[in-house]
Amino acid sequence: MSAGHPAVLTVTPNPSVDRTLELDVLTRGEVHRATGASVEAGGKGVNVARALALHGARAAAVLPCGGVDGELLVGLLAPQRVEVVPVAIAGAVRSNTTVVEADGTTTKLNEAGPQLSGPEVEALLRTVRARLTVAPRWLASSGSLPPGAPVDLHARVVRLGRGSGTPTAVDTSGAALAAAVEAGPDVVKPNLEELCELVARELLTVGDVRAAAAGLRARGCGDVLVSLGEAGALLATAEGTWWAGGPPLVPRSTVGAGDCTLAGYLHEQGPAPRRLATAVAWGRAAVLLPGSTVPGPEQTAAGAAGVRVVPDPDPETPVKDLKP
Template sequence: MIVTITPNPSLDRTYELGTLVPGEVNRASHDRLDPGGKGVNVSRALTAAGHRTSAVLPLGGASGQLLADLLRRQGIDVAAVTIAGDTRINVSIAEDGGALTKINAVGPELSAAESAALLALVRDAQKTGQGTGSDVRWLACCGSLPRGLAPEWYADVVAQAHSGGARIALDTSGPALLAALSARPDVVKPNREELAEAVGRPVRTVGDAVDAARELRELGARQVLASLGADGMLLVAEDSWYGTAPVAAVRSDVGAGDASLAGFLGAGGTGPEALVAALAHGAAAVQLPGSVMPTPAHLDPAAVVVTADLPLDRPLRG
C-alpha cells in the first residue's frame, strides 16, 4: 500500500473556455470539480491504476467534507484530522489554445495541536497498514506546507517513516525541501523551477538539471526524479537516465506531475522502468481535462524513450 500525505489539500474547480478575456464576462464550455492537492492527486492516480492507497490530510468546513466525499466515491481510503479552518478551493481556467491560468488559495492555518495530530495520523496510517498485512511500501509527502507547520515538518515525517520501515517520496519546494534533505528521503521530485530555486542558479540545459539533481543527492536525497516539463524527465541516482514521451496536444497540466509520481511509485520507485511509467502517466494526464487522472487505458509506455546517454547540452525550452 502507498500512503499519501497532503498537508494543504484543496477542492479544484476547472473551467474550460475558448479564450479568457480579462475584465469581461467569460462563459465556460465545460467545468468540473475534483479533489485536489498533490498527495490527493497521487492517491487518485494510484487508485485509477489499481493500487491500494490511503490519503492522510487535514480537512475543515463544508469544502473539507465535500473533498472527503469525492475521494471516497473514487474508492480512496481517507484518514483525516478535523481542523478549525476551511479547506481551500482553487480555480483553474483552461483555454482551448493550451494556456492555463491558476488561482490557488492560501489555505487554512493549522494550530500546534492540529499539526501534532496530523503527524500522529501519519504514524497511525503506517501502523494500520502493517496490522492488516498490507505493508506500507511508500509514504508520499506532497505539496506546500500550510501556515502553522514549520519547514522541518516534512523532515519529521521522513524520519518517522524510515523508523517504521517505509520508503519516503517527497514532492515539495523551497525551505521545506531543503530542510528535509538531511533526513535522506528516498526520492524527491522537483520540477525545473524548483531545482533552480534549491541550488540558487538557473537551469537552462539538461546538463544543468543533472548537476542540480546531483547537488540535491549530495545534500541527502537518495534519488532525484526531476520534471522538465515538455522536455521530459530525469532520474538521477547512482546511475542516471533521461526520458521523453510524445504528447499530441496539452489539454490541462493540472496534476500531471502528481500522476508522474504515482506512476513512478506504482512501478517500484527505482530504475529506468519506473521512469518509463512516470513519463507515460504524465503524458497521459496532460491530455485529459482538469485534473483527471489517467487509467491504464490512457497510457502508452511503448511511446516513451528512456536513455542512459544523457543529452547534457540540450537546451530546455521556456
C-alpha cells in the first residue's frame, strides 16, 4: 500500500453486514440447503474502499456504526487494509441477505437501517469535514440513506468536498440522487434504472442514454458514468462520449459490481477511455466472485480481457444490443 494520505475517502451513510447464500434454485415457500455462504462488510462506499485497498490504494471509510453488527462490520474490515472511521450512533448497523442461484439470479433482502438522529447526521458530516483536511484525491459518497437522514445528505457531502477542493463522486438513487446532482459532483455513477428514474423516462437506445447524461452535465455534473449491467457502461465527459463492454459472462453474483466499477474509475488516473475500460474490467471481475467479494489485481486483469472501448457509439443502437 502506498504511503501518505488516503487516495479515496468514502462515505457510506447506511453500511451493512452482508450475508450471502448460494443455492441451486430458489423456490418460494420451500426449505433450501445452501451450497455456499459468506459474510462481508457491505454498503456501496465500503465496497469501493475494499476494492481500492485490495489494489494497494489507501482508502478510508467513514460510516455510522452501532450495535453488535457494527462491531462485526469493523472487525470484517480490519484485515482488508481499509482505514475505518466510525461515527458512533445509538442504532444498530443493518444486516442484508442475498440469495444467489446457480444461473446468477440474485435476490436481495435489505433492511432499512438504523434511525439517524439530527445530531448523528451532523456528527457524520463533521467527521467528513475533518477527514478532508488530509487532502484525499477523491471523496466518494455512496449508497442508500437510513431512516431519519435528510434527503440531501449526499449533496451536503459533495458540498463539503467542493469547499475543500476535493473532487467528488456520488453513487446513489431516487430522491437522494436528484438532490446530489444539484450539488454538482465531479462524477456521478447511476445504473440504467436509476438514470431512467432520475430523468422520468425510458432510455432504450444509446442516444437516449447520451441525452440523459448530457442533461446531467448541463445541470452541473462532471463525468457521468452509466453502468449498463451486462451491456457494459457508457461514459460522458467534457471531452466526449464512449461505450465499453466485453464478451458475455455467466455471473456468480452481481452484488457490489457497480461499486467495483466506480472504484476502478477512481483508481485509474489515465485519459477518459482508459478510466472507462478499467471501470468495466473491475465490474466484470466482480460478477464472477461470490457474494459481495471484491476483485483483486489478478481478477481485474483477467476482467480486462476482451474489453473494448468505442468512441461516439451509434445513438440508434438499442442498449440491449450493445456488444464489443
